[in-house]
Amino acid sequence: MRLLHPTEPGLVAGTDEAGRGSLAGPVTAAAVLWPDGLTHPWLNDSKKMSKNQRETLAPWIKENAISWGISFVSAQEIDRINILQASIKAMHLSLDQLVPTPDFVLVDGNRFKPWKEVPYRCEIKGDGRFWAIAAASVLAKTARDAYMEDLHQTHPEYGWRENKGYGTKKHREALTVFGQSPYHRLSFKVKPEQLAISFENDENI
Secondary structure, X not given: OOOEOOOOOOOEEEEEEEOOOOOEOOEEEEEEEOOOOOOOOOOOXXXXXXXXXXXXXXXXXXXXXXEEEXXXXXXXXXXXXXXXXXXXXXXXXXXXXXOXXXXXXXXXXXXXXOEOOEOEXXXXXXXHOEHHHHHHHHXXXXXXXXXXXXXXXXXXXXXXXXXXXXXXXXXXXHHHHHOOOOOEOOOEEEOOOOOOEEEOOOOOO
């Protein structure tokens, strides 16, 4: 599918998050004020891009965007306010960094809260449909991946360099042996009998 420029007038920002379903580490969001008409042949939903493409595009996005912001919300804050609220908080913090303030915000997904009285629209799978959201998805994912690779140096037993905190078999097995680290989300439970993740804080996620 060809990515789209928004039809709303004025400056439009896209925002997206990474790490919502991870067992460990922060949820990370990015916001990007995207120039009308700017394109790149690689840019897409970050999950559909190779690591090399994402890491090549991230500095290009930062150089060519009107403005961009990246924010992290910790595992402890996720446990305190739940992952949905933490994801929205990270998006808001990223939008706060944009200069100038956008006239409209495109949000990846279907849940959001008003920010600074700026009108917004939620777009399901928007990271594969709009340039601004796709750019935000790349910045959020590359920033979070780098963060988890740094944490791997402190706790190599969980394999975060490879799994980035997600519930892979190696990660789940390490949890049964070593227990949870200070960077794990205590509200995300791994049941030994089925190794299934239970999102206890928000049953609607």
